[in-house]
Amino acid sequence: MTDKNDPLRLQTANDVRAYQRQWLADARSRAEAGEPFAICSSDEFEEIFSLLDVPVLVINYWNYLTIKQGAAKHYNDVLEARGYPGPHFVALGLATAIDPEKAPWGGLPKPSIIVGSTRTEYEMRVGELWAREMDCEFYVMDFNMQSPYKKILPEGWWNRTADDWEDLVDADRLQYRIEQNYNLIAHLEKKFGRTFSHADFIRSAELENEQMEYWEKAHRLIARNSPCPVSLRDQLAMYQPMWHRGTEWGRDIFRQYYEEVKQRVADGQGAYPVEKKRILYWSMAEEPAFHGYLRETYGAVLVGNNYSVVPRYYVRHFDPAEPMRAMASRHLFLFGFNDNLMVETAKDHMADGIIVIAPQTDDIPCDSRRMAEEAGIPFLELPTTRDNEANRAAIDRFMTERLEAEKL
Amino acid sequence: MSEAWNELMAVWRGDTVPGREYSENCGKVVGYLCDNLPEELLIAADILPIRVRGTGSLDLPLVKQFLDPKRNSRVISPQFVPPLAEALMGETGDYMDRVVIPHTRKAVQELNGLIAKLRRDNPELNVPRVWFLDRAYGPDSAASRFNRNQLALFRSQVEEWTGEKLSDEKISAAIALTNEARALLREFNAWRQEPGSPVTGYDAVAIMGCSMIMPKARFVELLRDVLANKPDLPAQDGRKRLFVGGSPFDHAGAYEVLEKHGAVVVAEDHCWGARCGDFAVSEDGDPFEMLAMRYHEKPACSIALPLERTVKLSTDRALASGADGAVFLVQPGDQLQLWETPDEVAVLEKAGMPVLHLHAFPYSGDCKPEMEEKIASFITSLASEGRS
Numbered sequence: 201m202t203d204k205n206d207p208l209r210l211q212t213a214n215d216v217r218a219y220q221r222q223w224l225a226d227a228r229s230r231a232e233a234g235e236p237f238a239i240c241s242s243d244e245f246e247e248i249f250s251l252l253d254v255p256v257l258v259i260n261y262w263n264y265l266t267i268k269q270g271a272a273k274h275y276n277d278v279l280e281a282r283g284y285p286g287p288h289f290v291a292l293g294l295a296t297a298i299d300p301e302k303a304p305w306g307g308l309p310k311p312s313i314i315v316g317s318t319r320t321e322y323e324m325r326v327g328e329l330w331a332r333e334m335d336c337e338f339y340v341m342d343f344n345m346q347s348p349y350k351k352i353l354p355e356g357w358w359n360r361t362a363d364d365w366e367d368l369v370d371a372d373r374l375q376y377r378i379e380q381n382y383n384l385i386a387h388l389e390k391k392f393g394r395t396f397s398h399a400d401f402i403r404s405a406e407l408e409n410e411q412m413e414y415w416e417k418a419h420r421l422i423a424r425n426s427p428c429p430v431s432l433r434d435q436l437a438m439y440q441p442m443w444h445r446g447t448e449w450g451r452d453i454f455r456q457y458y459e460e461v462k463q464r465v466a467d468g469q470g471a472y473p474v475e476k477k478r479i480l481y482w483s484m485a486e487e488p489a490f491h492g493y494l495r496e497t498y499g500a501v502l503v504g505n506n507y508s509v510v511p512r513y514y515v516r517h518f519d520p521a522e523p524m525r526a527m528a529s530r531h532l533f534l535f536g537f538n539d540n541l542m543v544e545t546a547k548d549h550m551a552d553g554i555i556v557i558a559p560q561t562d563d564i565p566c567d568s569r570r571m572a573e574e575a576g577i578p579f580l581e582l583p584t585t586r587d588n589e590a591n592r593a594a595i596d597r598f599m600t601e602r603l604e605a606e607k608l
Numbered sequence: 609m610s611e612a613w614n615e616l617m618a619v620w621r622g623d624t625v626p627g628r629e630y631s632e633n634c635g636k637v638v639g640y641l642c643d644n645l646p647e648e649l650l651i652a653a654d655i656l657p658i659r660v661r662g663t664g665s666l667d668l669p670l671v672k673q674f675l676d677p678k679r680n681s682r683v684i685s686p687q688f689v690p691p692l693a694e695a696l697m698g699e700t701g702d703y704m705d706r707v708v709i710p711h712t713r714k715a716v717q718e719l720n721g722l723i724a725k726l727r728r729d730n731p732e733l734n735v736p737r738v739w740f741l742d743r744a745y746g747p748d749s750a751a752s753r754f755n756r757n758q759l760a761l762f763r764s765q766v767e768e769w770t771g772e773k774l775s776d777e778k779i780s781a782a783i784a785l786t787n788e789a790r791a792l793l794r795e796f797n798a799w800r801q802e803p804g805s806p807v808t809g810y811d812a813v814a815i816m817g818c819s820m821i822m823p824k825a826r827f828v829e830l831l832r833d834v835l836a837n838k839p840d841l842p843a844q845d846g847r848k849r850l851f852v853g854g855s856p857f858d859h860a861g862a863y864e865v866l867e868k869h870g871a872v873v874v875a876e877d878h879c880w881g882a883r884c885g886d887f888a889v890s891e892d893g894d895p896f897e898m899l900a901m902r903y904h905e906k907p908a909c910s911i912a913l914p915l916e917r918t919v920k921l922s923t924d925r926a927l928a929s930g931a932d933g934a935v936f937l938v939q940p941g942d943q944l945q946l947w948e949t950p951d952e953v954a955v956l957e958k959a960g961m962p963v964l965h966l967h968a969f970p971y972s973g974d975c976k977p978e979m980e981e982k983i984a985s986f987i988t989s990l991a992s993e994g995r996s
């Protein structure tokens with residue numbers, strides 16, 4: 201697909217890409233000019249940094265840019281040479297600090313602070329090593345959305361995040377996280393000589409809710425309309441403004457997104473030239489390379505993935521007296537994925553089948569498969585996202601035997 | 609041979625299972641994972657705390673049957689964790705009234721949700737109910753308050769289990785007992801490290817491990833006896849003295865591999881080894897507050913901040929032990945250790961200690977011939993300092 205000339209491509213997705221390119225360039229030049237610049241874990245402190253007017257680079261996003269640059273292999277070798285063998289997504293940033301030459305931007309300018317998390321204990325260590333390598337401050341936040349909960353989540357939690365968030369997190373952890381958040385804010389105010397405004401914080405939390413509500417409305421249209429109005433690729437491109445949550449631009453771009461999708465639906469305009477079968481791609485991995493094969497051979501299109509259901513979980517209705525409480529609750533619990541949610545999402549997307557990426561172990565009972573099949577939705581596991589012989593063979597079998605699809 | 613020594617070894621080998629005996633005599637047994645449980649609160653309530661350990665084997669039929677590794681990849685990842693799940697689903701969990709899971713590594717914490725699900729879906733497994741003992745990693749005062757509050761919750765839970773309030777006197781007595789055990793363990797560790805000591809690494813890990821899997825009072829009695837009447841065992845002279853760092857081993861398989869090749873393990877830094885003698889509880893002041901202080905100050909797992917603190921605690925142990933060399937055994941999937949070990953290796957090498965760093969050393973100790981070859985030649989290459 202060539203971007204600009206592709207009529208099926210969403211204008212908003214192109215705008216997002218352009219904005220993000222410009223934002224990165226600006227952030228870089230500001231940092232190089234000696235302005236404060238921060239690195240932090242995703243979904244934790246972006247809003248606060250924006251409020252303090254400190255450009256913030258999200259760790260996962262940087263790692264992803266490094267991969268896009270084609271440098272993942274090189275950087276895994278760099279880590280290996282330091283005594284850290286294995287493929288390490290979470291540590292690519294550290295690797296780019298050790299050897300900046302092949303990194304995006306030719307390496308990062310020195311950050312003022314890296315805010316790491318204990319999502320996994322090794323992420324904490326990696327953040328620490330990275331800060332050491334870049335000779336900057338490391339600040340760690342404890343308890344976050346991947347901390348295993350004391351409370352076991354109730355079924356149907358996915359309908360309760362906007363209003364009943366208090367019920368989904370542990371009360372004492374929430375209290376502690378609020379305290380940590382305020383401590384970090386006080387620290388940043390001092391460090392950067394800036395002032396955190398409560399009024400602005402409330403405004404930012406409202407903007408963030410509006411942004412997510414537009415996103416969710418757009419996604420409702422995507423799920424409920426055939427032909428599917430937005431390709432998986434463009435759906436994924438819309439994830440980037442997540443790093444600008446709580447800003448005017450963040451809200452406006454999603455309003456634009458919603459309007460554009462609505463128009464497409466009104467025009468009966470699909471994102472794919474042919475749509476004979478709809479598949480839910482229940483994965484957090486990138487758009488799979490086999491999508492091309494699915495489309496071209498069977499006219500089967502991926503209509504959504506795990507991220508499709510995520511926007512609404514960011515929405516947190518809050519008491520204006522206590523916006524931090526809502527934010528801290530989101531730091532502690534953003535979303536999970538379970539089999540019932542998968543089945544519900546597949547039905548909601550009018551999917552004919554589900555594809556997941558998981559190594560196959562036939563001798564192990566498979567809950568997801570059982571639940572999908574019980575709901576009458578054919579289910580396929582593929583070991584990788586590759587477009588190779590083995591995957592094609594499995595896809596052929598699945599499409600012809602289970603979905604009764606015909607080759608185009 | 610001393611009877612006390614034999615009794616301890618029998619417990620370690622599993623020939624006798626004090627937890628089961630206690631439970632059969634109608635006592636309450638609470639299992640726990642990891643090495644930072646304020647067991648004093650249980651002891652004070654006449655509950656027997658037993659640390660859960662794996663069998664040393666990677667043949668895990670129950671895990672295979674009940675835990676889908678793809679969906680539970682975080683639990684499955686460090687190799688020492690699935691054997692804990694296996695133990696809880698099998699004979700060990702069977703005699704426990706409850707199990708306490710502390711906030712150490714995420715993989716261990718994940719067992720909380722997993723066990724809840726196992727209990728719901730497979731009641732026939734008889735997996736004990738879990739109490740999650742939370743803890744913040746951070747070093748600041750907010751974290752310390754949080755940790756104290758968690759301990760207070762745990763205390764009320766213990767009181768609920770027995771139906772009786774815990775008195776300060778009982779907690780103080782329990783603290784005195786565990787402190788005595790710690791002091792004896794340090795004394796034992798010093799004896800183990802004396803030149804020509806007869807204590808092998810296997811023996812050491814067995815005795816130290818027993819401190820966590822049998823009634824504390826009995827353990828103290830036995831270890832006191834062992835130290836007073838040192839058993840007549842062959843001196844380990846002529847062997848190369850090793851420090852073992854890396855992942856935890858809740859059985860002695862790894863040590864047996866090293867010792868088979870002419871080494872003796874004189875020190876280690878993992879949570880089933882000499883760390884169990886550290887961090888005495890202060891006996892001055894309110895006993896509960898003193899326990900809370902220890903709970904906060906002792907790093908969860910070895911996860912101290914900053915990294916330098918973890919590295920120092922570990923390498924100081926190695927350097928003080930008079931080891932001729934250090935071996936770091938990092939188990940597959942042990943992501944935490946992966947990022948710490950290179951720093952530890954660097955410190956030791958700088959101090960002139962030869963180091964062998966093995967990635968993907970199996971939990972079972974059952975390593976491939978190439979790996980064993982490496983171990984053997986490393987041990988042979990060590991200059992023995994002529995200690996005898």
Ligand code: SF4
Binds near residue numbers: 556564565568679
């Ligand atoms: S084996 Fe079953 S439960 Fe596991 S990932 Fe595959 S579909 Fe899901």
Ligand code: SF4
Binds near residue numbers: 641642716879908
């Ligand atoms: S290494 Fe840490 S997580 Fe593992 S058993 Fe020991 S204390 Fe627990």
